[in-house]
Amino acid sequence: MFFYINMTLSVVSTGLILLTKNYLHAMLYFLLSVIFMAMGIYSIGSPFASMVLIIVYAGAIITLFMFMIMILGLKNSMQNNKPYIPMLMAVILICEFFWFTRNNTAINTEFYNIDYKEIARLLFSKYAVLTEICSVLLVVALVGGFHLGAKHKR
């Protein structure tokens, strides 16, 4: 039941990105979409992936977008829609939070499907080469980001 509620709200929030002209609101709608998707994934039985989604997506990627908005100093469209739908979504999030912490539903680990130890075991035994290649990929992205952002003397 929670899966359907959360994923429907995630799709609605993603659809609202296309309808708004304010790019700051679009970032916040995307954040809402990621949070609802994380809760949907949690209710289907993979808690580790939902936490990693929040940490990496909401904590790093959207933060990078916000940094770009701050650095570039763009002029935003001053179309101030009344925030009724995001307020409703926030109220639903708060209700879900209280539901999960009151009934001890979150501590009941019987519905977990994926063991995080299995992920770690697979990462270092079966997909070890891919893990090393991913680390190389991160270093390449780092070097590329530095090169593109540096001021070169002409």
Added chain:
Amino acid sequence: MTNLEHILSFSFALFSLGLVGVLVKKNLLMVLLCLEIMLNSAAFLIISVSSLLKKADGHVMFFFLLVVAAAEVAIGLSILFRYHELHQSLDIDKANNSKV
């Protein structure tokens, strides 16, 4: 428990919304954001199906997808920074001519 059709329909809805956003939006920052939506929908599909089949291989692929998304965002935003320096705006119609 949810079945495969519902998971697929949600993932498809998210992916198509991101695709429409990439094609429609005029701001380059919005185009990058809708690209991230598409990656997010693929990640959701991978995680949900692997949770349905009770195997952890899909979660490992999710990790690699996350690494690719993060690296792509870093490089894409650096390119956006250069674009802004060159054209003084983030309108993608400014890049119409190949002459700089």
